[in-house]
Amino acid sequence: MTDSSSVIMEETDVPLNFGEEDELDRRKKLKHPVAVFFHMIFRGGAIVAYLLCGLFSSSFITNFVVIVILLSMDFWTVKNITGRLLVGLRWWNYVDDEGKSHWIYESRKDKGGSKVSAVESRLFWLSLVISEVIWVILFFGTIFTFNLKWIMVVIVGIIMNGANLYGYIRCKLGAKKKLSSVASNFLGAQLFRSMLSSATKPAESSGEQK
Secondary structure (H helix, E strand, C coil), X not given: CCCCXXXXXXXXXXXXXXXXXXXXXXXXXXXXXXXXXXXXXXXHHHHHHHHHHHHHCCCHHHHHHHHHHHHHHHHHHHHHHHHHHHHCEEEEEEECCCCCEEEEEEECCCCCCCCEEHHHHHXXXXXXXXXXXXXXXXXXXXXXXXXXXXXXXXXHHHHHHHHHHHHHHHHHHCCCCCHHHHHHHHHHHHHHHHHHHHHHHHHHHHHHHC
């Protein structure tokens, strides 16, 4: 039986080329054009293949295999390469000697002072979010059009893109900070503000009456 937990990787002598976003890089060219290309081509290719697969082949099995391969290549590339190069983040998992599963969420500077390009960072996050939104829309589209045989393909797209999106958000927010705690803190602040405003309104109204 495995137990998932979040831990931070200790400092090692192996440089991981992590960095931080730098506003000055906005006017510079892409620092990793090849990584950006493959970051966009696999996820875009999977979506295009899903939308236009009927034009190239009438075989559901062939289309299914092609789309899943593109999604798998995108998942591996984003998780192992482009996340580290474009935004200086990395998430991964290992199982210790006791059989417990540990999830690692890393975000730290490179010792050499290399900084992440703001352009590449923006492309990275926008592509992750937009592709996930597209797959969710396609999921509801398959339901509304009763095209149920494609639901499995869309679910695979949602899971693979969503896993990378979730992992890198955890890296961005911090390894020890849970998304549920962030949401609860936000809702708590909104509730406190509403209670404060409702409590001050009677006082203001009573002062006006006097």
